[in-house]
Amino acid sequence: MTDVFAAFEAAKGFMPVDEGMALHRAAVDAAGGSGLPVLEVGTYCGRSTILLADAARRAGTVVVTVDHHRGSEEQQPGWEYHDPALVDPETGLIDTVPHFRRTLHAAGLEEHVVAVVGRSPQVAALWTQPFSLVFIDGGHTDEHAVADYEGWAPRVAPGGVLAIHDVFPDPADGGQAPYRIYRRALKSGGFVEESVTRSLRVLRCVTGGTVR
Numbered sequence: 575m576t577d578v579f580a581a582f583e584a585a586k587g588f589m590p591v592d593e594g595m596a597l598h599r600a601a602v603d604a605a606g607g608s609g610l611p612v613l614e615v616g617t618y619c620g621r622s623t624i625l626l627a628d629a630a631r632r633a634g635t636v637v638v639t640v641d642h643h644r645g646s647e648e649q650q651p652g653w654e655y656h657d658p659a660l661v662d663p664e665t666g667l668i669d670t671v672p673h674f675r676r677t678l679h680a681a682g683l684e685e686h687v688v689a690v691v692g693r694s695p696q697v698a699a700l701w702t703q704p705f706s707l708v709f710i711d712g713g714h715t716d717e718h719a720v721a722d723y724e725g726w727a728p729r730v731a732p733g734g735v736l737a738i739h740d741v742f743p744d745p746a747d748g749g750q751a752p753y754r755i756y757r758r759a760l761k762s763g764g765f766v767e768e769s770v771t772r773s774l775r776v777l778r779c780v781t782g783g784t785v786r
């Protein structure tokens with residue numbers, strides 16, 4: 575885990591160390607238990623992907639990570655999380671693909687990752703296979719968070735895990751869209767809370783296979 579952890583710490587991205595360790599533990603447990611692949615929405619530059627890929631490697635499976643790689647609303651020029659180093663000078667648009675690929679190469683985990691460049695709802699509509707763990711960390715507007723939840727939560731295998739990042743019960747701490755899908759997951763009766771690590775929520779699927 576030392577090299578993987580060093581690569582994670584060196585990677586550009588938004589996953590704090592303590593939340594990353596909790597996500598890694600959940601993924602090792604979920605993928606190790608069922609052998610099913612892992613799904614991530616919100617690749618960005620691959621910081622959290624490293625942790626999920628390591629868990630997938632240990633379980634003999636892969637992580638499928640989905641992103642259009644053009645950045646979320648808050649990452650666009652003029653917004654709080656904009657990084658000018660991610661802008662492609664030719665198109666003038668954000669392009670995180672090259673950074674993501676370097677991250678994975680540095681971590682030595684390329685062969686354990688299937689990267690899908692596309693919009694989450696379009697990819698989800700094509701997908702029927704179950705996952706051991708679904709990690710939602712894509713767009714943080716209600717439109718995107720709801721689409722991610724509705725598209726991917728039904729793909730969590732019975733006994734598997736739904737993990738959601740940036741869940742802030744207090745609006746003073748951050749946007750409410752991830753919090754609202756977290757509440758919806760609990761209210762559905764399909765998931766129970768397993769752990770809370772600051773803004774990371776890990777939920778266990780107690781039913782499976784239904785649209786919630």
Ligand SMILES: C[S@@+](CC[C@H](N)C(=O)[O-])C[C@H]1O[C@@H](n2cnc3c(N)ncnc32)[C@H](O)[C@@H]1O
Binds near residue numbers: 620711
């Ligand atoms: C908060 S960042 C992900 C951070 C990453 N998990 C990490 O650990 O650093 C959100 C990502 O979601 C992507 N995204 C936003 N809306 C999306 C959508 N509808 N479909 C696919 N990707 C989307 C953005 O391009 C951005 O890279």
